[in-house]
Amino acid sequence: MTTTEDRPATEIGNPRRRKEDARLITGRTRWTDNIVLPGMQHIAMVRSPFAHARITSIDTEAARASTGVVAVITGADIADEQGALPNAWAVVSDQQAPVHPSMAVDHVAFAGEIVAMVVARTAAEANDAAELVDVDYEELAPALELRAAARDEVIAHPDLGTNVSAVWAYDSAESGTGGDVEAAIAAARDGGIVIEREFRQQRLIPAFMEPRAIVVDPTTEQMTVWSSTQVPHFVKIFIALVLGIPEHKIRVIAPDVGGGFGGKLQFTPEEVLTVIAARRTGKPCKYCETRSESFMAAHHGRDQWQQVTLAANADGTVTGLKVELTADMGAYLGLVTSAIPLLGAFMYNGIYKFPSYHLGITNVFTNKTWTDAYRGAGRPEATYAIERVMDELAVRVGVDPLEIRERNWIKHEEFPFSTVSGLQYDSGNYEAATAKARDLFRYDDLRKEQAERRESGDPVQLGIGISTYTEMCGLAPSRWLGSMGYVGGGWEHAAVRMLPTGKVEVVTGTSPHGQGHETAWSQLVADRLGVAFEDVEVLHGDTQVAVRGLDTYGSRSLAVGGMAVLAAADKVIEKAKPIAAQLLEANADDLEFSAGRYGVRGTDAGLTLAELAFAVFQGHKLDGSAEGCLDADATLDPDDFSFPHGTHLCAVEVDTETGLSTIRSYVSVDDVGVVVNPLIVEGQVHGGLAQGIAQALYEEAVHDDSGTLISGSFDQYLLPGAPDLPRFETARTETPATTNQLGVKGVGEAGTIASTPAVVNAIVDALRPLGVTDVTMPCTPYRVWKAIQEGEQS
C-alpha cells in the first residue's frame, strides 16, 4: 500500500508557509524593472503639467540632438497608429466618453497626461532629453469639483459638450424585487424615521509598492511584453485590438508583480506606447514609471458623493433606502471606470432585509486622473453609506447599534435570500459572526468604560464603531457580466499536467501579485490528487504557458480560478481510470481512487498516479483504447457570486482637545467560507484592514485649484506606516458557500470593505455627546477638531 503518513490528513485548512517566499526574501526576484535585454532602449515620458489645455506646439529639436537619444515621439507622430484605449463596460447604451488616446495629440485633460516620449540608450539620457522637449500649451479652465462638473459648469472635454457620461438607475419597484421607495419615505415622514445624509468618498491612490514597468521585445517571433500588471491576458487581447497586431503574434508576461489592489487592473497608455516605441525602433524598449508619475498617472480610486435617504418605522425596522450617487470618472474611462459605481449598486442594502430600494448613479468627467478599480471597487463605498446611516438610525431609535442591525438583518435560517437589489445570497450567518466579534471585543466592558469617560468629562473620549458587511465577489458569472454591459466574461481556466516522474505542473489563468496562488493551488492539487505539496509547481502569468485566463481581481481567484484547478485535477483522475483498469487488468467499476492511487476494491493491487504517469510516458503497455495522456484542462464559469460577510468592531480614542483619533483595538470576524490556507487568509484580512483604515484616517488625493495633484508623493499622501496602524485581532466563522464545490468565498477585499465605516462610526460615537453627527474622511485631527467646534456651537 502507498503510505500517506508523511502528508497531513488534508491540505485544506493547512497553514502552509508560502512557496513564493523563497525567492522574495532572498532577492532572487523577477520584477519587470530587473529585465535587461541586449540592445535595450529606455523610455522617458513627457507629461502635461496642466489639467486642461490645448497643445499649441511641441519643439523636439533639442531633445532629438541630446546624447544617446534614438527617437522623440509626439502624439501627432502616432495619431494614426496609437488607436484608442478601451472601456470594457458601457453601463448604458448611450454612454458618453471622449476618445482616450495613449498620447495626447492636441488636447490634454488631466495633469500627468502623456504628450511626448523620448527613447534613448540609457534611462538617464532619456530623462535628460525629456527635459528638453518644449511644449507650448494654451490653458483651459479645468472641471475639478465633482458636483459642479455634474452641472456642466465647466466642460472637461469641450468636444463632448457635457461632463455626464452615464445615468443609470435601479429601482426595486420597477424590477419587481421590492416596493416603491418614495412611498416608503413618504410614509416614514409621517410618524416614522427618515434619515438623510450626504457622504464623501474621497479620492484614493492605490499606491502598490512596485511602480508600473513595461519591457517590450519586438525581435521575438511573438512580440514579448513584460508588464507589471494584474491582467496579462487582458493586455494581450487589447494590444491586438488597439494596435492591430495579430493576437497570435503577442506574448504577455506578468513576472513578479509588486502589488496591485485594482491599480494594475488596467490596460495602460504606457503599455501601448512602449509597444509603439519598440515596434518603431525595432529594438527592445523599457519604461519604468517613477513614483511621482505613478501618483499622477496610474488610475485613482473612489471619488464619489453619496446622498442617502433611509426610511424606517419608529421601532427601527427599515422600510426603504434611496441613494443618489455621483461618481468622478476623472478625465477618461479606463477598462471598468464606468462600472465601479455599478459594482456597489447591489450592495447598499448590505446584510439587511430592506423592502424597497432605489439607486441612481451619475457618472461624471472631470479634469483629473482617471479613476478605476481600487480594492473593493464600489462595495466599500456602498458599505460605508449603509453602515454609517444604520448607526444614525440606532441613535434615533435609542437602541444599541448592534441591536438595530439585528432587527434588520437576514436571519441565518432565511438563506438562500433574494435581496431587494436582485441578488441571491446563498449563505450566511450574521448572528454567529456578530456574537463572536462582540465576545472578542469585550463589547460590554468597553461600553461601560465609554459611559464612565463621558460621565467624568475625560478629554479623551472613547468611541465604539460597528460595521457589518457582505460583498458580491468572485467575479463573476459570465452571463451576469454580459447582462450588465461588460464586454468580457468571468470564467477561469486551469490545466493539470502529470509529469513522467510523478511531479505535477498546474497552470492557472489567475495572475497573482502577492496572493500566494503558488502555495494555495499546490494545496488544492496535492489534496485532490494525493501527491506531495512539494511535488506541485504552479505556473501563471505568461500567455505562452497560461494560454487561457482572465486574471486576478474582484476576490475571484480561489472561488473561480481555484475551482477550475480542482475541476482540471478531477479530470486527471477520470482520465487515469481506464488506463489503470487496463494495466491492472481490472474492471473500471472495481477501481476506487484514494490518496493518489487507483486500487482494485478488495485487493492489494493498485497503481499510483505517478506510476500511471510513467506508464503513459512509456506507452509500452497501453492498448490504445484510452487516450495515452493524463493531462487535463478545465474551464469553469461560476453559477453565482460568493458572499463573504462579517462583523467588525473598532474602539477609537479621540482626544477632544487636539482632534487626534487613535485606534485602541480592532476586532474583525470574517466568514469567508471554507479556508484553504488560514495564514494567507489572515494576511489578506490584515492588509485589507490597513487600507480601509487608511481611507478613514489618512489618505486623500488632493488637487489644487489648477488641477495639480498636490498629494503627489509619499511625502504628502499619507500611506500609513507601522506606527500608524493598530494590532488587529482577527477571527473567523465558517459558513460554506453553496455556489462552488469547496464552499470557499473571496477574501481579498473584505477587510477594506468593512473597516472604513467601523473606524468613522467609532469616531462619531466618541463625539456624539459633543454634538458631532458626522466627520468627513479622512478624519484628520484638524477635521475632527473642527467637527467638535461646530458640534459645540450647534
Place this chain on the structure above:
Amino acid sequence: MTRITVKVDGSSFTDEVEPRTLLVHYLREQLGKTGTVVGCDTGNCGSCTVHLDGRSIKSCSLLAVQADGHEVTTIEGLGSNGQLHPMQQAFHENHALQCGYCTPGMIMQSIDLLADNPDPSEDDVRLGIEGNLCRCTGYQNIVKAVRAAAAAGGAQ
C-alpha cells in the same frame, strides 16, 4: 566619470560611475544586484534599504561615489552556507510578506533595528520600521516576524 571601489556582498568592485549615479542604481544596473529595488523618488518608502558598513541606509539617498571605499550588504548578501538569515527565516515563518516588493528593504531595516535593540517591544518595532512602507500586510506579521527573529537570536 569617477572611479570608485566598493565591496558589495563580500566581493570587491571597481567601476567608473557618473557622479550623479545613486547607489541603488549602481547596485542594480552596474552590479546586477536586482534584489534591491526602487519604490519611490522621495526617500520615503525604504524599499531600497541596504547596509553600509553594517548600518541601514536608503540606497536611493546616497550617491554611488559616497560609497567609495565602503562595504555594502544587500538582501542578496544575507545568510551563509545556503542558510537563510534568521530574519529571512522569520519573515517566511510568520507570513510577513505578500507581494514581496518592500521585503528586501524591510528585512535589512529590521536587522539594523535588532542591532540597536536586541529585544524590542511591539511599539519599538513599529517605530523602528517607520521609514519602510508596506501596502500588503498591514505590518502586523512583519512586527511579529521581527520579534520572532529577536527571540531566535536574530541580532547576531
